[in-house]
Amino acid sequence: YGSPFKFLDYAEGVGQVISGEQPTEQDKRIKVPLSAPDALAVNTLGQLAENPRIVALRNFIMGWHVSYLSAEDARGQPEAGPQEQLSKTGDNLANVIQHLSEEYPERLESIFETLRARVPRIENVTADPMPDGRLLLQIKDAPFSKPVMARFASDGTLKMLAYLVLLKDPSPPPFIGIEEPENFLHPRLLYGLAEECQKATEATQILVTTHSPFFLNALRPDEVRVLWRDESGYTQCRALGQDEKVQAFMNAGAQLGDLWMEGQFGVGDPLTREGMPVQDGGKP
Structure with missing residues (x-):
């Protein structure tokens, strides 16, 4: 800092x-x-x-915001009332969409535009007050004339929507932590989500923990740290940007996720020396 x-x-x-x-x-x-x-x-x-x-x-x-979004929590029907920032689990997703629709309609349309590009056939999302004072989150799918309630939407659609709302916050927190974004998302969507995280770093700092090579494929070596536990049980960290072999592979057109699955990092593989660095000569 x-x-x-x-x-x-x-x-x-x-x-x-x-x-x-x-x-x-x-x-x-x-x-x-x-x-x-x-x-x-x-x-x-x-x-x-x-x-x-x-x-x-x-x-x-x-001001740090650590996120572990849950599609199940995002399906809820919270009490009506705009809220500026998404909660840790995303249970106030409808409230934040209401806030964006009232104060930042252009930003909300940008979120919908990105969502349509990432999730085919999604048209828009609405958060409408109900007579009992709660908010009803609905998602309009292109083939149908009427929107469906969020509780009937897929986990992947809700999670992608929640991540976009978080990453495109008009007043983002100074630091955002995201835990395992690959949960409930189709692997093909993770590359695009990683790109959205990269764009968001223009306005805030982001730390993502992941076990997905598909997410890693969108990143550069200098953006990645590999963690493992040593013989004493303490967490160790290696910056891939300092690995000349990995950088040479990348210069030749390789992707980080593929290198990881092939064991080219030399560390972080739970099936090889419990994730610890390989011995001299590359042998387990």
Whole structure:
């Protein structure tokens, strides 16, 4: 994030702060007692206006949006009322569509246009208030004259719609985390979803965890990190952008997902040394 503050000694209940963009010998280390051993300095000090940089860091972290969208939750009929941001599970999808239709109709049409390109025959989506005060989410399919309720739509259609609403948010959070987007989506749709994630990085930061080679096929080596657990059980990380062999394959026209399935990463294969790096010579 680039904050000039360094926080140390959380376990001892003390937040140690060094101020300044480039700390020097003249800077002073200030020890600030915290309320409890498990208290975080960034949370405690970030509530004081006298620490503007820590306030900015705290607000940045609190603005993170971690998403695990569920098609079943998106089928619900929530109480009517526009909401600006999609929830973690997407259970307020109808509310966010209502908000977009009222405040950002052009952005909503852009979402529908992308949805039509990704899911054939989908025309549009509406979120209409019902007499009992709830919202009815309906999806219009081209072959039929009337829309169908969201609860009868396919899981893949609802999830793709929810992802597009999240990624095309007019005021996106500073960081978006997406967990396993491949669940309930047709493999052929994952390449396009990865492209939408790449476009969204122009306005926010995005971290996606996936086990799908189809999603990986749309990415560049410098966009990918491979994780595995070492012999001690700790998570390790390898940046593919630093792998010369992988880059050579890519320059020759290969795709990352295919290289992964062929074992060319040398790490991250659960059937080869439990995902740990292969031994010298490439042998398991």
